[in-house]
Amino acid sequence: MRLNGLSTRDPAPSYSQLLKDLRAGKVKDLELSLQQREVRVRFDDGRQATVPVFSNDQLLLRTAEQAKVPLTVRDDRADGATAGLVANGLLVLLLLGGLALLIRRSAQVANRAMGFGSSKPRLQEEGGVAVRFEDVAGIGEAKEELQEVVTFLKEPERFTAVGAKIPKGVLLVGPPGTGKTLLARAIAGEAGVPFFSMAASEFVEMFVGVGASRVRDLFRKAKAKAPCIIFIDEVDAVGRQRGAGIGGGNDEREQTLNQLLTEMDGFADNSGVILLAATNRPDVLDSALMRPGRFDRRITIDLPDRRGREAILAVHARSRPLAGAVSLSAWASRTPGFSGADLANLLNEAAILTARHHQSEIDDGALAGALERITMGLTAAPLQDSAKKRLIGYHEVGHALLTTLVPKADPLDKVTLLPRSGGVGGFARMMPDEEILDSGLISKAYLQARLVVALGGRAAELVVFGPAEVTQGASGDLDMVTRICREMVTRYGFSSLGPVALEGDGAEVFLGRDWLRSEPPYSRETGNRIDALVRELASSALDQAVALLQPRRALMDELVEMLIRDETIEGEAFRAVVTSHEAAHQQPTGSAVALQATGKADVEAAQVGV
Ligand code: ADP
Numbered sequence: 001m002r003l004n005g006l007s008t009r010d011p012a013p014s015y016s017q018l019l020k021d022l023r024a025g026k027v028k029d030l031e032l033s034l035q036q037r038e039v040r041v042r043f044d045d046g047r048q049a050t051v052p053v054f055s056n057d058q059l060l061l062r063t064a065e066q067a068k069v070p071l072t073v074r075d076d077r078a079d080g081a082t083a084g085l086v087a088n089g090l091l092v093l094l095l096l097g098g099l100a101l102l103i104r105r106s107a108q109v110a111n112r113a114m115g116f117g118s119s120k121p122r123l124q125e126e127g128g129v130a131v132r133f134e135d136v137a138g139i140g141e142a143k144e145e146l147q148e149v150v151t152f153l154k155e156p157e158r159f160t161a162v163g164a165k166i167p168k169g170v171l172l173v174g175p176p177g178t179g180k181t182l183l184a185r186a187i188a189g190e191a192g193v194p195f196f197s198m199a200a201s202e203f204v205e206m207f208v209g210v211g212a213s214r215v216r217d218l219f220r221k222a223k224a225k226a227p228c229i230i231f232i233d234e235v236d237a238v239g240r241q242r243g244a245g246i247g248g249g250n251d252e253r254e255q256t257l258n259q260l261l262t263e264m265d266g267f268a269d270n271s272g273v274i275l276l277a278a279t280n281r282p283d284v285l286d287s288a289l290m291r292p293g294r295f296d297r298r299i300t301i302d303l304p305d306r307r308g309r310e311a312i313l314a315v316h317a318r319s320r321p322l323a324g325a326v327s328l329s330a331w332a333s334r335t336p337g338f339s340g341a342d343l344a345n346l347l348n349e350a351a352i353l354t355a356r357h358h359q360s361e362i363d364d365g366a367l368a369g370a371l372e373r374i375t376m377g378l379t380a381a382p383l384q385d386s387a388k389k390r391l392i393g394y395h396e397v398g399h400a401l402l403t404t405l406v407p408k409a410d411p412l413d414k415v416t417l418l419p420r421s422g423g424v425g426g427f428a429r430m431m432p433d434e435e436i437l438d439s440g441l442i443s444k445a446y447l448q449a450r451l452v453v454a455l456g457g458r459a460a461e462l463v464v465f466g467p468a469e470v471t472q473g474a475s476g477d478l479d480m481v482t483r484i485c486r487e488m489v490t491r492y493g494f495s496s497l498g499p500v501a502l503e504g505d506g507a508e509v510f511l512g513r514d515w516l517r518s519e520p521p522y523s524r525e526t527g528n529r530i531d532a533l534v535r536e537l538a539s540s541a542l543d544q545a546v547a548l549l550q551p552r553r554a555l556m557d558e559l560v561e562m563l564i565r566d567e568t569i570e571g572e573a574f575r576a577v578v579t580s581h582e583a584a585h586q587q588p589t590g591s592a593v594a595l596q597a598t599g600k601a602d603v604e605a606a607q608v609g610v
Contacts, residue, residue, distance in 0.1 A: 018039075027041055028069070031071075037054070039060065132186055133190055136182050146187055169275040169294050174280060176341070179301065198218060198230075200237035200277075234278065235277035306332050346370050399453055399457050407449070414568060481538050489533045
């Protein structure tokens with residue numbers, strides 16, 4: 001085929017055909033490639049072809065010579081060799097590169113292993129700590145104690161002149177979020193000294209000896225900047241009792257602790273370095289840490305009481321625009337058990353909700369939304385009016401109704417059928433009694449009232465749907481009831497077992513100390529009595545709940561209808577409905593019913609509402 005007058009390659013002739021063509025004088029010239037063992041043929045008629053040949057092909061050479069066809073020899077072996085050389089060179093380079101990379105990586109690992117010891121505590125330079133005592137609220141006594149530390153850091157001469165030694169270590173004990181870190185920072189801020197902080201868990205690495213060298217390093221850096229504060233968070237991570245633990249202790253942890261003790265002994269009295277450590281498990285700390293000259297001051301920071309909560313809310317409200325109608329004292333009452341961190345979070349969530357609704361001030365609605373979000377989770381889509389919704393309605397109305405019927409029970413805050421993510425279909429929330437919360441004293445009658453209210457859900461299901469239709473929805477309530485009953489019998493002496501405390505405070509077992517001591521400290525017979533009494537307390541509370549709800553079936557129906565219609569009933573409105581209904585129907589009082597219903601039950605259990 002010809003294209004634009006140029007010749008193209010035609011199918012190659014066979015070797016013998018090539019010889020024939022050569023002899024017949026049809027070939028114009030030949031070009032022999034040594035490397036590829038082929039010959040390129042150009043025919044007189046313009047065709048071209050490539051024919052494979054033998055290496056060192058004498059016959060072809062002779063034939064071409066006889067036919068007088070010009071033959072050129074192309075020696076392309078050199079090109080091939082260069083290409084091979086380049087390829088080989090690249091391979092070697094690649095290997096060398098890989099090797100270098102490997103060596104560098106392992107050198108880095110080795111370097112890191114060697115440099116593990118030098119800790120990098122987050123250092124804040126003098127005056128860098130902006131926190132002041134006024135930013136920490138609700139823990140007055142702790143602040144007073146620590147004021148002394150500030151004075152020492154600022155004017156050490158006042159103490160040294162009269163020969164006083166200031167404590168080297170202060171242990172801050174309290175649940176998470178109560179402001180221990182904040183307080184430590186406030187001391188540094190007030191005294192205007194550098195603040196070194198580190199979590200004890202950061203000391204312990206997988207290499208033995210690293211923790212100890214980190215402790216040394218931290219103290220070395222701190223001493224260079226004295227006076228200063230060293231703050232060690234979660235000190236129980238290294239300060240646990242030595243020699244404890246199954247199969248011996250953790251060597252690395254023990255070495256770290258030993259180093260910490262040595263360093264504390266090592267710095268001279270009044271050297272200006274004050275060590276503050278925080279923990280929420282003082283029970284597991286090694287007693288050597290508490291000796292004089294080490295952490296000889298212990299300051300307990302508990303969850304704030306109502307006034308404390310109000311003060312903390314006020315601190316965090318300083319930087320946020322609150323609507324004039326918001327009463328922080330009311331919000332402090334509604335947040336029992338909240339830590340400082342929870343309260344800070346509450347205001348923050350409220351601020352987020354406010355921003356989301358394009359409002360300029362945080363109002364009660366935003367705070368209510370935030371509280372619900374924190375305590376109950378996010379709202380889920382409302383349930384359709386179905387049998388399930390009705391069942392949950394009766395369950396919650398059972399709880400809510402009993403809060404109004406049982407004297408001494410915590411009053412109802414609200415009952416709602418708005419579901420929450422996490423499978424909560426609705427809830428009835430009580431407002432815990434402030435006096436009880438603040439005093440920390442809980443009476444037997446109060447606990448019994450809580451049992452009856454907690455079983456109100458199950459009781460309502462029993463009354464309305466019958467014993468065969470009760471649901472597992474009450475399992476959370478039952479957990480709580482069992483725990484309260486057990487504590488009443490084994491810890492508070494609230495049962496016929498007598499005034500004995502048979503169990504500890506239920507704190508988690510500390511492996512290595514309590515683990516092997518799993519035998520309960522009472523006889524099997526007592527154990528059986530405890531179980532029987534727990535059951536009896538719970539059953540009689542259920543009997544009382546049923547006895548109070550049974551004659552009020554019509555009222556329950558009315559309240560459930562209202563709840564399904566409105567989805568939420570506030571405590572006030574709920575109580576108003578109950579009061580008017582009670583006045584119209586003259587029901588027997590709670591205590592009278594309780595006594596009728598539980599003739600067989602333990603005397604003290606029947607005293608609910610008396
Ligand atoms: P802890 O160290 O006890 O776990 P933090 O000091 O880290 O608790 O507290 C976390 C946050 O909670 C603080 O930054 C602060 O915003 C808030 N907070 C906690 N307690 C208080 C308090 N008493 N006063 C003001 N804010 C507090």
